[in-house]
Amino acid sequence: MVPEIVVLRWELWGMRGVQLKTVAPAVRPAFADTIIKGDCVAALEQLPAHSIDVVFADPPYNLQLAGGLTRPDQSLVDAVDDDWDQFASFEAYDAFTRAWLLAVRRVLKPDGSLWVIGSYHNIFRVGTMLQDLGFWILNDVVWRKTNPMPNFRGKRFTNAHETMIWASRGPQSRYTFNYEAMKAFNDDVQMRSDWLLPICTGGERLKDAAGQKLHPTQKPEALLARVMLASTKPGDIVLDPFFGSGTTGAVAKRLGRHYVGVEREQVYIDAATARIAAVETAPAAALELLRGKKAEPRVPFGALVERGLIQPNEIMTAISGRHQARVRADGSVESGSHTGSIHRVGALVQGFDACNGWTFWNVHRNGVLTSIDALRQIVRDEMAVAGG
Amino acid sequence: MVPEIVVLRWELWGMRGVQLKTVAPAVRPAFADTIIKGDCVAALEQLPAHSIDVVFADPPYNLQLAGGLTRPDQSLVDAVDDDWDQFASFEAYDAFTRAWLLAVRRVLKPDGSLWVIGSYHNIFRVGTMLQDLGFWILNDVVWRKTNPMPNFRGKRFTNAHETMIWASRGPQSRYTFNYEAMKAFNDDVQMRSDWLLPICTGGERLKDAAGQKLHPTQKPEALLARVMLASTKPGDIVLDPFFGSGTTGAVAKRLGRHYVGVEREQVYIDAATARIAAVETAPAAALELLRGKKAEPRVPFGALVERGLIQPNEIMTAISGRHQARVRADGSVESGSHTGSIHRVGALVQGFDACNGWTFWNVHRNGVLTSIDALRQIVRDEMAVAGG
DNA sequence: GCACAGCATGAATCTCGTC
């Protein structure tokens, strides 16, 4: 699935141009929305490099459960499970972690990101390995449980949280973060690194034929939903290398994302398949993400002058009233000896390195001091009606 | 050595009282309640082996900050750029961590325990090294900050917490944990692994002659108080190998514990000495008054969608029936061309500057128009236990 | 003296597209 290069012809306010643009294929790859049976590292070799947008991983930390650990060279690790031989156990776990993280790193897109969830038993080793392999940690996010299991023996604090590490492929990656959507979600305050959510119980918890919980560590869908709403866009492909009961797949489908799962146990594959089949994708209108200004079409300041929303020679003022600037016909402005863009002059008159001229400068309209950003919004609204 | 009866007037974190108390003359080693000047590893060689009950360590975080960071108002953030936080590589940081942890391990009593605080920059490496050296992790405790610095560029989640690792010297250690005291402290429910506390500001924050913060990373006394009340007994000796502004010493003295500090900078030693001299030891009765107060938990609108109490694409209406809005999966809403949070869209459709979306919007439930504020109460009740 | 507005600041790995 090679990105396609298309020729875009555009016309905007009487200006025309041609632009080359790469367009991701609308056709989803064959591996999308499938569960691959097998060991994590071996199964991931079936996927093409740089084909995954986001990874969510809930790796095992009990070495007995992990079983069959392999080193990066595929040789089997002789896992020691005696309590006294911690070093050998940790070494085995590190080899296992290194192997699956390398496999995941290969299939992750350069601008993709990765989530790993764990507890104090394993998360420190995972975090260290992530850093050693060149991943760039963006946040550690704490899932605070409303209803954790109490500490029955009264020997420690109630273990009431788990830790997720969110990392990009490297320091230069331009990962996805839906900042505006998260902020709206959180009543117009930035989303914090601590999330309060109940554990997975009740009807959401999958049961086996005997009525017992099917999977020991089934994660709540709300947790995965927040992960995907924060770090993916509709249509993205989310890989879960330890698929288990398929929470990642169910939430991906519900939110209009694609999933790829890797799972060794047929019983989990069967349960997850049935579970995902019963999920309906939310309507497209509900999946639109609130987008910030960065995602809106760029409107140059000159366009406002061109459209007559601001007159050549008109005086703009700062809110404080302390600064003024004169608009010139070409969209540049001058203030005393300073000339340049609205941003540059705004910075110069304040003695700053930078300034957002859109929010700094104002003009009088109907006797009211009006931000030029509000005038820009008029143009943007017109563009939206015209189909952007 | 007859026990003496004294009258104690106490004031502790805003509370006051008077108490009669018998004071038993304590035998303490010569190094108790002193600050050793020098490099951490070298200085610790002066202490006898197995002489310390609990260690609290706040090592350099290795922040790896690149350029400067400005707030939206263009003011410069005063970053931690001190020499002591600079390391050439992860390898160098690991070597440093290994060295001081080994030095600390030598002086720790067999049944002693150790706390280390850090952020995602370093805490994973510290945790891994602890495990590799044979320490036994008891809990990872999350310090949730009520007032963290925001993420100014909107590129990540607000980094709103730091992580403390609490570990015993080994799996067989019989460490101190004051379970009943912690439970009483926490209104008779088990103390959880997530603690909500403000950062150190205001009068508690030490200032230099110029009125600037003396130390870049001074920790709040309330944090240390909870650490010591949980894991030490009166008269215990607490070692802080990165003493800094001396919070550990001040709290140890206030709570009737002894401290040993190691610090390289004379300016910090002087400030900590003066600070600790001004501290009075509190009577036990004062400590019983320490209760975690629970604020009403904040429930963002997105959480209602996340929890399934409101469906994506569902229509909300104003009481008047004049306005409608559609809910999207990310917790944002849209009404015509208006998009944003419940509050913002509520304001926009009415032409107001502000609106409380919780009381403005309603949904139909069992044929009845129901305020979304009522749905919020359902979630709030579930969350009350977790302490906001 | 009090109320209120405005300012200052905190362990931070904090831009992106185009030429």
Next chain:
DNA sequence: CGACGAGATTCATGCTGTG
């Protein structure tokens, strides 16, 4: 790849100055 320039972006709290 680097340089350049447009332009996007903050929450809780405590202190200071003013009326």
